[in-house]
Amino acid sequence: MDKTYEIINGVRRSKAAQMAGHQTIPARLYAKGAAKFIREFEVPIEHLRSPHKSAIRRVSQGEQLRWQHVVDGARQRPLPFPPIEVTEGSRGVKVEDISFDFGEDP
16 A cells, blocks of 8 residues: 655645646655654655645635646646645545635535
């Protein structure tokens, strides 16, 4: 079984990269529960999980502009973003299953 990683920082970058067709994204791996940096590597996006965010907010104009900036970057090869931050783990939502919150009532 392949290792999975929980995103600490970089859910938007991961989702935008996945939507733009990237298979991997640069990541910095940290020890679970500690701020100790272990290594930098290319992580397969399919191995990423978002334990704290199942939807990306795009309600305000600022949130929408922030999302568009990330989408524009994700169209580039290589990705111009700083590495996302991850730790080993399997909690949360797969990146492909992260949705968007437009502020509408269900």
